[in-house]
Amino acid sequence: MLSYRHAFHAGNHADVLKHLVLTRTLLALQRKPAALCYIDTHAGAGHYDLGSGMALKVAEFEQGIARILARSDIPTLVEPWLEAVRRLNPDGELRHYPGSPAVARHFMRPQDRMLLIEKHPTDHALLMKYFGHQPRCRVLQDDAWVTLKAQLPPPEKRGIVLIDPSYELKSDYRQTVETLQQAHDRWGNGVYLLWYPLLTRRETDRMLDRISTTGIRRVLRVALAVRGADSGGLWGSGMLIVNPPWQLDTELQTILPWLTQALEVPPGIRGTSLDWLVPE
DSSP: OOOOOGGGTTTSHHHHHHHHHHHHHHHHHTTSOSOOEEEETTOTTSEEETTSHHHHHHOGGGGTHHHHHTOSOOOTTTHHHHHHHHHTOTTSOOOEEEOHHHHHHHHOOTTOEEEEEOOOHHHHHHHHHHHTTSTTEEEEOSOHHHHGGGGOSOTTSOEEEEEOOOOOSTHHHHHHHHHHHHHHHHOTTSEEEEEEEEOSSSHHHHHHHHHHTSSOOOEEEEEEESSOGGGOSOOEEEEEEESOOTTHHHHHHHHHHHHHHHTTOOTTSOOEEEEEEEOO
């Protein structure tokens, strides 16, 4: 089933959380000069036109990145991610939004490498257009559930794997746990960023419970709710960070209260949370 297209949701509150966590994680690993590898398992198109019919159909970016850019009190820790957004919008008008590959590409150093995996044929074609000829970047049209294991460990021995499926199918929840377990078995020192949706159905809770029993240690959890759980639809999202770099939890604790204000989370909603799903 290949119906999901991230262009409908580009720049929404889930992207805000995901790309902030990705940026802070990348920058933390780059405190050391050694090369790193960034692997994106569900890379999408990599770059999104917010004036397209898909983006404007629900215009989720208006409650996400647009609210962030409208602030005059942007924290220092948030600025690097916004530099990646502004790079695509040099005249100051919000017309384009960088997907995870473009965010990561913004921070890649000459010694770093990217591997982008996307199964959807249309999005893969767009991904090739934007990244296919970039130096030290490889784009695969493949099923990440199948191919990721063969890519690990990367030659660099350092880096990040972003696991960001659509969860359109119930099987995605099971596949996420299995893939994370297999990847960690092959590359236990890698940093894994796993995005998950907060929905009224219980699959996410069951997935998190299964991850907590895999034996994988050092799993930091950050969540963002923008509506009440009874509101239906995607009322929030979360990220699991396996092997989080030093001080990432402290940085997120600093950012999260501001993020709740910037996204105008209604009073009475616990907008953000940060805890250890599995400690050391």
